[in-house]
Amino acid sequence: MIDAGQVQGVGVAVSTVIFALRQHPDTGAVGLWLPLVRRIREPWQGRWALPGGMVRVTEGLELAARRNLLETTALEPTYLEQLYAFGEADRSPDGRIVSIVYWALVRADEASRAAVDENVQWFPADDLPELAFDHNLIVDYALWRLRTKVEYGRIAHAFLGETFTLSELREVHETVLRRPLDPANFRRQIESSGAIVSTEEVVTGGRHRPPRLYRFNTAVDLVDNGPLTPVRL
Amino acid sequence: MIDAGQVQGVGVAVSTVIFALRQHPDTGAVGLWLPLVRRIREPWQGRWALPGGMVRVTEGLELAARRNLLETTALEPTYLEQLYAFGEADRSPDGRIVSIVYWALVRADEASRAAVDENVQWFPADDLPELAFDHNLIVDYALWRLRTKVEYGRIAHAFLGETFTLSELREVHETVLRRPLDPANFRRQIESSGAIVSTEEVVTGGRHRPPRLYRFNTAVDLVDNGPLTPVRL
DNA sequence: GCAAAAGTGTTAGCTTTACACCCATGA
């Protein structure tokens, strides 16, 4: 996004909706959060906006998205997928910009390393302020995509570390879907899907039976993602 | 696509993959076909390519796609949805072009009205020649999207007229999915989905029991398409 | 009557959902 500079011609920008799971500092509830950057010039000076910027002539779209994220938020997401191209003629008051929007998922530990200052802040995805441009619409669409992605198995991967308990995995699903899931049925479904592999380790320290640790199955993709598969590092 | 003309800066183009159901002139088999245009200049002069062209500063992306289709093929599709933005730095040998690709569905009667000459021709989607740019890849992706779209009920709408028999509807599904469907089960599924409404009319003239005619249910969308719903005229 | 497609019925097998119940640990 950033501003265009070019009065004639169609400009190409990339923006990214970055999701992370975070605890609300007040309520303690876990939910989806995303980082926004404050615009430092017109149009929409002072408003919060998705991180992004113009695409350089020598770089591909996805690379441009990665570079921008690194520059503005210091994040290098493990999951990055194209969301949609927004290109109505009147979507920017200042010149003609087509924005290729990506969406990304980052783990909590990665997210906490993100640069945060007065111009970069995290917001709960379900409770955003009025953003610059059509960015509220874009975030709504990204949320919808995240929630309807059938291959939740893989989506959850991006939010978790190498190993995890079934409760942790279930919590990711519950948070994304905003509804509770039956632990017994969840276990069976995820196990029979082949998406995860059991390790021999368990986690001690809780005041209950120690849960087993699992790992995502790195074998051939279970889901048909089509010729264009999203990137997973 | 068309060629860029602009050596510096990122150009924005739109292209469209247009699908129609057609009978193969030799085998008689019904399948997916799409119109291609022959390139009349470099790069890829003489090769077949998806219809498309540069986006004008004053028009939105979808409008640009519609205008181009009308100009190059005289088609006005009833179903038009954005597919993907292709923007690798090296995808065009001649300047930097980002292509926003749409996919469209047209009915057989509309398709037959399409301008066809030595520079515009229909090809079977499963048996294409080597196309210009990365257009083979793009068509493969469009085919995958068409086949995995869950809401087949709505997809089929774009291929059929106002009223249709269940056999006709089933044939559309069978053609897209490339496998036979059980007539009995297909009837029950589609009826219980609420996607179609029975009319009082039947079709006489076949040497068998006259089938009832149906109509698509225009009531509120049954499928959650998200904030960005594809256009259906 | 016969061929052909329309349309109905039925059943086996699978998946989903709800919930009861036992297990292993820390305090």
Added chain:
DNA sequence: TCATGGGTGTAAAGCTAACACTTTTGC
């Protein structure tokens, strides 16, 4: 021993897939 979440069992309900069977037309 008790509270807590980990983990297993099970049965009802719903859905899918396969296929037998009846109906209604044109010839």
